[in-house]
Amino acid sequence: METIHKSGRKPTPVPIRAGAGLKPQHYQSVIEDQPDIGWFEIHPENYMGRGGPPLRYLEKIRQDYPISLHSVGTSLGSHLPLDRQHLQQLKRLVDRFEPGLVSEHLSWSHGYEWYTHDLMPLVYTEESLQLMVEHIDQVQEHLQRQILIENPSSYLQFKASEMPEQVFYVEAAKRSGAGLLVDVNNVFVSCTNHGWNIDDYLSAIPISLIGEIHLSGHSVQQVEGRTLRIDDHGSPVCSEVWTLYQQFISRFGLAPTLIEWDSNIPEFPQLLEEVSGAQSLMDGVAETEVRNVVTG
Amino acid sequence: MSLLAELQKSFCDALRTAEAPDGALLAMLQDDDLALQRFQVYRNNFIVLNGDALADMFPVVKRLVGEEAFRVLATAYVRQHPPRDRTLLLYGDLFADFLQAIPELSELPYLSDVARLEFAWTAAYHAADAHPLQPDQLQDLSEEAFAGLQLRLHPSLQLLASDFPIHRIWSVNQSDDTDELISLDEGACRLIVVRPDNEVQVRVVPQGEFEFVKRLLASATIGEAFEATSQTDPQFDLGQFFSRHLFDGTFCAM
Numbered sequence: 001m002e003t004i005h006k007s008g009r010k011p012t013p014v015p016i017r018a019g020a021g022l023k024p025q026h027y028q029s030v031i032e033d034q035p036d037i038g039w040f041e042i043h044p045e046n047y048m049g050r051g052g053p054p055l056r057y058l059e060k061i062r063q064d065y066p067i068s069l070h071s072v073g074t075s076l077g078s079h080l081p082l083d084r085q086h087l088q089q090l091k092r093l094v095d096r097f098e099p100g101l102v103s104e105h106l107s108w109s110h111g112y113e114w115y116t117h118d119l120m121p122l123v124y125t126e127e128s129l130q131l132m133v134e135h136i137d138q139v140q141e142h143l144q145r146q147i148l149i150e151n152p153s154s155y156l157q158f159k160a161s162e163m164p165e166q167v168f169y170v171e172a173a174k175r176s177g178a179g180l181l182v183d184v185n186n187v188f189v190s191c192t193n194h195g196w197n198i199d200d201y202l203s204a205i206p207i208s209l210i211g212e213i214h215l216s217g218h219s220v221q222q223v224e225g226r227t228l229r230i231d232d233h234g235s236p237v238c239s240e241v242w243t244l245y246q247q248f249i250s251r252f253g254l255a256p257t258l259i260e261w262d263s264n265i266p267e268f269p270q271l272l273e274e275v276s277g278a279q280s281l282m283d284g285v286a287e288t289e290v291r292n293v294v295t296g
Numbered sequence: 297m298s299l300l301a302e303l304q305k306s307f308c309d310a311l312r313t314a315e316a317p318d319g320a321l322l323a324m325l326q327d328d329d330l331a332l333q334r335f336q337v338y339r340n341n342f343i344v345l346n347g348d349a350l351a352d353m354f355p356v357v358k359r360l361v362g363e364e365a366f367r368v369l370a371t372a373y374v375r376q377h378p379p380r381d382r383t384l385l386l387y388g389d390l391f392a393d394f395l396q397a398i399p400e401l402s403e404l405p406y407l408s409d410v411a412r413l414e415f416a417w418t419a420a421y422h423a424a425d426a427h428p429l430q431p432d433q434l435q436d437l438s439e440e441a442f443a444g445l446q447l448r449l450h451p452s453l454q455l456l457a458s459d460f461p462i463h464r465i466w467s468v469n470q471s472d473d474t475d476e477l478i479s480l481d482e483g484a485c486r487l488i489v490v491r492p493d494n495e496v497q498v499r500v501v502p503q504g505e506f507e508f509v510k511r512l513l514a515s516a517t518i519g520e521a522f523e524a525t526s527q528t529d530p531q532f533d534l535g536q537f538f539s540r541h542l543f544d545g546t547f548c549a550m
Contacts, residue, residue: 049422111304156334
């Protein structure tokens with residue numbers, strides 16, 4: 001998963017450890033306390049101002065931690081062409097901060113003259129797949145590096161879809177040379193919302209393509225006697241998702257794992273506690289593997 | 297039109313309206329008797345996410361009208377002016393005008409100017425950085441040459457004039473703990489918003505200083521700006537203004 005800049009400089013790789021989404025509320029704590037945490041992830045769109053304190057804080061934090069750029073504004077699944085200006089801004093941030101990983105979503109947010117900013121659902125057709133692959137190609141070409149794509153959390157399905165989400169997801173990566181950012185919470189949310197079989201979903205994923213894992217909390221709503229799970233990144237990771245995560249890393253091996261917490265943002269210690277939770281599960285799996293090698 | 301284009305356009309239309317989505321869109325969704333509710337999750341997320349961005353941008357407006365009324369206003373704004381930018385950093389540039397046009401808010405005549413101040417604050421926060429003007433850059437200039445200079449103001453600098461004491465309203469409402477009352481009789485104020493370094497400053501300034509900076513912003517030379525300002529405000533003390541602000545980051549390197 002290592003990529004080299006045109007300049008020949010290597011970005012600092014994101015280690016196979018647990019990391020956290022970086023929030024402005026936590027800049028001071030991170031800078032002053034230097035917590036023992038593997039890496040931070042940012043949304044590049046929050047750093048696309050012309051200047052100002054956010055870029056300065058990031059500069060400072062980047063000196064001490066590897067970072068990952070998790071974009072939300074490219075709109076890879078849009079029927080409209082990618083925005084050159086946005087790609088250039090993204091490239092400038094990649095050049096300046098030398099992230100270990102860059103990722104985007106299997107989704108769209110630009111359907112008209114305006115932007116939804118929330119991630120909208122795709123129809124899983126061959127037409128849509130080809131467009132997704134073209135757009136991933138363009139981003140990778142522009143950034144001169146591989147990106148990872150993330151599976152969405154979804155609430156509805158289109159009749160016109162021709163293939164299951166996991167087939168579309170893996171195919172998009174294979175055809176474009178992208179890697180996979182597997183959001184384990186999203187797998188759980190989408191599978192339960194649609195009655196899909198989680199094991200079927202995971203069985204489609206090739207180990208070799210996994211570059212990163214996301215974990216987050218979701219909320220549960222009762223709608224006419226049925227349960228819909230809403231991915232709002234606003235609470236601790238729930239026990240079912242922790243269990244699924246442990247099964248996932250036991251089966252597929254370890255990958256850099258991020259705790260995302262984007263609404264109802266907690267005090268920094270609570271976020272750190274979630275990160276430690278992920279780290280302990282990773283350490284547990286690593287130990288088992290070592291034991292297996294020794295005894296096996 | 298391709299299936300994808302058609303689907304994304306009708307999805308966007310349906311996200312934006314308060315009405316029930318049209319039948320054609322619902323007919324495209326797999327139906328398990330929950331198709332409408334499933335769609336509503338996206339519509340709700342769209343409204344809440346962009347409304348949250350407005351709440352972050354306008355905390356004082358939110359405090360002045362109350363949480364509930366703010367949500368109603370934010371929802372109406374998101375529908376009328378959905379984001380036109382790939383980032384939400386400066387979403388809400390038309391919110392002040394939007395508030396001003398709402399008849400029910402006429403009892404809070406200062407509200408839209410408070411919104412202008414909050415937007416100016418965030419615009420200054422994310423504005424380009426610049427090196428402050430240094431004394432050595434003005435060394436050995438004759439008086440005449442100095443008067444002929446066009447100074448560059450910091451890219452974050454903005455001017456804001458209001459008929460209401462919006463600076464007091466804005467400062468007092470920075471915290472939720474206050475119940476201090478402000479009389480509108482305190483009257484008009486003129487503000488300069490600027491971020492010379494890391495901190496955004498909101499300065500209450502006298503008329504002369506405001507007019508002088510306004511003319512500099514419009515590319516007047518120091519001499520021209522001073523002459524015009526002296527006519528409207530003979531009290532304006534250029535020496536005192538420069539001793540405080542010439543090298544404090546209000547102006548940037550030439």
